[in-house]
Amino acid sequence: MTAALEVxxxxxxxxxxxxxxxxxxxxVITAHNADWARHAAVAATGFATSVIACGCxxxxxxxxxxxxxxxxxxxxxxxxxxxxxxxxAKQVERRVGQCVLTCPTTAIFAGLDEGEAIAxxxxxxxxxxxxxxxxxxxxxxxWRVPVMDGEFVAQETTAVIKGVGGGNLLLIARDVPSALGAxxxxxxxMRQVPNVIMPFPGGVVRSGSKVxxxxxxxxxxxxxxxxxxxxxxxPRSQLQPGQDCVMEIVIDGLxxxxxAAAMRAGxxxxxxxxxxxxxxRISAGNYGGKLGPFHFHLHKLLETAQ
Amino acid sequence: xxxxxTLKQPPALRLDLRALLPQALAGxxxxxxxxxxxxxxxxxxxxxxxxKVECGDGPEDLLVLEGELARCDRxxxxxxxxxxxxxxxxxxxVGTGMxxxxxxxxxxxxxxxxxxxxxxxxxxxxxVGDFAAAPxxxxxxxxxxxxxxxxxxxxxxxxxxxxxxxxxxxxxxxDFAASxxxxxTVAVGGTAGLHPGFHMRRGTLLCAGGGVAPTPSxxxxxxxVGVIWQLLARSLAGYGGAFAGLPGRRxxxxxxxxxxGGRGExxxxx
Numbered sequence: 001m002t003a004a005l006e007v008x009x010x011x012x013x014x015x016x017x018x019x020x021x022x023x024x025x026x027x028v029i030t031a032h033n034a035d036w037a038r039h040a041a042v043a044a045t046g047f048a049t050s051v052i053a054c055g056c057x058x059x060x061x062x063x064x065x066x067x068x069x070x071x072x073x074x075x076x077x078x079x080x081x082x083x084x085x086x087x088x089a090k091q092v093e094r095r096v097g098q099c100v101l102t103c104p105t106t107a108i109f110a111g112l113d114e115g116e117a118i119a120x121x122x123x124x125x126x127x128x129x130x131x132x133x134x135x136x137x138x139x140x141x142x143w144r145v146p147v148m149d150g151e152f153v154a155q156e157t158t159a160v161i162k163g164v165g166g167g168n169l170l171l172i173a174r175d176v177p178s179a180l181g182a183x184x185x186x187x188x189x190m191r192q193v194p195n196v197i198m199p200f201p202g203g204v205v206r207s208g209s210k211v212x213x214x215x216x217x218x219x220x221x222x223x224x225x226x227x228x229x230x231x232x233x234x235p236r237s238q239l240q241p242g243q244d245c246v247m248e249i250v251i252d253g254l255x256x257x258x259x260a261a262a263m264r265a266g267x268x269x270x271x272x273x274x275x276x277x278x279x280x281r282i283s284a285g286n287y288g289g290k291l292g293p294f295h296f297h298l299h300k301l302l303e304t305a306q
Numbered sequence: 307x308x309x310x311x312t313l314k315q316p317p318a319l320r321l322d323l324r325a326l327l328p329q330a331l332a333g334x335x336x337x338x339x340x341x342x343x344x345x346x347x348x349x350x351x352x353x354x355x356x357x358k359v360e361c362g363d364g365p366e367d368l369l370v371l372e373g374e375l376a377r378c379d380r381x382x383x384x385x386x387x388x389x390x391x392x393x394x395x396x397x398x399x400v401g402t403g404m405x406x407x408x409x410x411x412x413x414x415x416x417x418x419x420x421x422x423x424x425x426x427x428x429x430x431x432x433x434v435g436d437f438a439a440a441p442x443x444x445x446x447x448x449x450x451x452x453x454x455x456x457x458x459x460x461x462x463x464x465x466x467x468x469x470x471x472x473x474x475x476x477x478x479x480x481d482f483a484a485s486x487x488x489x490x491t492v493a494v495g496g497t498a499g500l501h502p503g504f505h506m507r508r509g510t511l512l513c514a515g516g517g518v519a520p521t522p523s524x525x526x527x528x529x530x531v532g533v534i535w536q537l538l539a540r541s542l543a544g545y546g547g548a549f550a551g552l553p554g555r556r557x558x559x560x561x562x563x564x565x566x567g568g569r570g571e572x573x574x575x576x
Contacts, residue, residue: 030533071536072553107533133508133569135491135534136470137541142534150530153537 005299009275010282012298017168017263018286019294022051022081023088024163024254025118026061026111029100030075034063040106041076043099048080048091049200050250052209052220056082056091057165057252059197070109071153077111079197081165081252088160089118097124101145101152110140110158121145121154164294167251167259169266170208170226170283172243178278179245180204182270186249189269195258196251208248211287223285243280256294264301308364309339311357313373320397321346321356324380328367328388328407336361365389367407376416382409385426398435401428402442404452417461420454422447423471429455436461436480439473439492449473449490455545462499465492468509476547484511487570491538495548506563506570510538514548514575524562524572531559535573 004011029044031037041060048058058080069075080095082088100108101124110120121143125132128145134156135142141156169186173179187203190196198204213221224234226246231239239246249266253259273279284298309331322345331339340354353359357373364370367388371381379397382390385404392400395413405424414432420439434456440463441448448467455474462480465473469488478496487506496515503511503524539552555575562568 070540071533072540073533073536105530131569134489135510135538136489137491137537142537144534151534153533 004281005302007271007302008273010271010273010279012267012271012302013281013283014297014299015284016286016289016295016297017166017284018289018292019164019166019168019256019259019296020292021294022057022083022163022165022252023085023160024079024081024165024252025088025092025115025158025160026077026079026254027092027096027120027158028064028069028075028077028109028111030064030069030071030073030107030109031103032073032105034074034076036103036105037074037076038063040100040103041078043103044095045078045080045199046099048095049205051081051083051165055087056080056095057197057199057250058091058095059199059203061194061197062191071107073107079163079195079252079254081163081197081199085116085118085160092158093119093123096120096154097127101127101147101154104149107153109155112159112161115159115161117157118160120156120158122156124154161254163252163254164256164259165252166292167253167263167294167296168208168285169249169251169263169270169298170285171247171249171270171279172226172239172281172283173245173247174242174278174280176245179247181277182273182279183247183249185273186266186270189265190249190251190262193258193262193265195255196253196262198249198251198262200248200250203249205248205250206246208246208285211291226283238283240281248285259294260296260301260304263296263298264304267298267301307366308362308368308370310360310362310370310372311353312360313357313371313375313378316374317346317356317377319347319377321378322380323371323378324383326353326369326371326381326390327383327385328369328390329386331369332366376414379416381411382407382428385409395432400430401426401454404428414458418442419456420449420452420473423449423452423454425452427453427455429457431457433458433477434460434475437463437466439464439468439471440466448488457547459496460494464494465490468492474542474545474549476545476549478515484509484570487511493542493545493549503560503563503568503570503572505566505568507566507568508570510571510573512538512542512573512575514552517574518572521560521562523565524560525564527559527561529559531557538573539575 045058064075125143145152183204208223209220225236342353343350398416417435419434459477476495481499483498484492485504487509489509493512542549558574560572
């Protein structure tokens with residue numbers, strides 16, 4: 001391992017984030033106003049932080065002004081990722097059925113054109129109990145399901161493409177406020193990058209995990225190498241004295257380049273704050289490079305940023 | 307290598323041009339094209355008796371027909387690919403059963419234009435007669451795909467038994483427009499005649515040019531249909547004319563035909 005780079009006094013480890021292929025789709029939710037679109041999107045992407053137990057990773061990608069949506073109403077685009085197309089289809093159907101169909105005034109559309117099709121309104125239409133009708137417009141089929149505020153319009157299918165999940169940054173700081181500040185600044189910058197989501201609460205995860213556990217039933221357990229409480233106790237600890245809080249940002253994107261762009265934006269935003277902010281070091285999580293085919297080297301990301 | 311066939315004079319009897327497709331002419335010599343058989347009544351006659359044949363430098367899949375072709379039927383019969391341009395009016399059954407390609411008629415079309423289309427695009431710059439986009443007589447299914455675009459007016463029974471696709475008429479439509487419609491979209495820029503949507507099952511009849519005659523077997527539904535309306539209106543706006551301003555207009559909706567338990571709709575922009 002070569003030496004860490006120093007940017008504004010912040011050490012950037014010669015490490016890489018190891019990411020995995022996932023299946024992903026974009027959905028566009030529109031509603032009478034932005035508030036109701038957001039309500040639906042928040043509900044549909046709830047409990048979707050990690051595929052470890054949620055079935056998918058999902059979050060709001062961005063809010064869309066009325067002129068950028070298919071029906072001319074305010075909207076929200078969300079990205080949903082799963083480990084397989086089959087699981088993704090299941091998650092999309094459940095989440096749209098329970099959280100978007102139910103939300104007043106909403107409609108839902110596919111946010112990607114190219115890719116393998118999975119059901120969006122195709123099965124939800126049966127909620128219409130025979131009163132549903134379809135409309136084909138410009139080659140796309142929409143289902144119109146009668147509901148109590150009018151009709152719920154859902155595009156029949158959405159496209160699934162191969163995405164990348166598990167890009168990450170580890171922000172190592174002096175204390176909790178410093179780590180939170182750095183993480184919040186990084187997430188704010190990364191949210192400006194299209195085609196990516198940070199699926200954890202507020203975009204930040206404090207319970208970074210490693211693969212496996214001493215308990216055979218668990219597939220993941222705490223990342224003891226970066227737990228400040230285990231400094232001097234765990235033989236795997238990678239923290240130095242004074243590095244008393246670590247926050248992680250996990251990134252899922254529609255392509256390798258998108259994840260790289262988001263990580264770069266996050267690196268720049270965090271390091272721009274300098275050591276005066278309490279941020280001391282940035283690292284990344286990997287499994288030795290043997291598990292995931294996508295490797296995002298922090299130093300290379302910094303080089304391409306210049 | 308494109309083909310231009312010019313009708314020497316209007317035929318005394320109706321002439322069946324179903325054999326003239328760009329694919330059928332591809333790779334042939336002028337002499338071979340001139341000997342193609344055309345049916346006129348019970349007689350099969352060589353093409354050269356009716357047409358002057360020219361071979362040009364245009365795209366290989368282009369066939370141009372010129373002359374007074376109003377007595378020439380079945381132009382573009384079951385066209386699957388290529389383009390046919392007609393400089394003038396045509397007879398009956400133009401574009402029948404076409405599944406792809408494009409036909410442009412720079413004039414009027416007779417009866418049964420675009421009937422039983424499955425794909426492709428048929429554009430008529432003038433008027434079309436009765437039963438445009440309908441089934442062939444006796445058949446149960448009409449148009450199943452494609453686009454019929456009429457810049458003039460349409461006759462009666464427009465889009466009878468249509469199941470899928472788009473029929474768009476810039477002018478008025480005759481009586482019984484969208485009769486027995488199974489699904490699909492019928493958009494009329496002007497007004498429709500009597501009994502619009504008669505016995506329609508599903509699908510949409512849009513009359514952009516104002517009110518239609520009251521019909522007791524359709525019920526007004528006053529719910530919010532803004533989403534599907536915007537999707538449809540924005541799609542149709544690209545065709546210009548009376549459709550250009552649709553996205554900015556509000557719409558009334560009539561559902562029916564309840565006489566047959568139908569779940570179709572007539573959309574009437576204000």
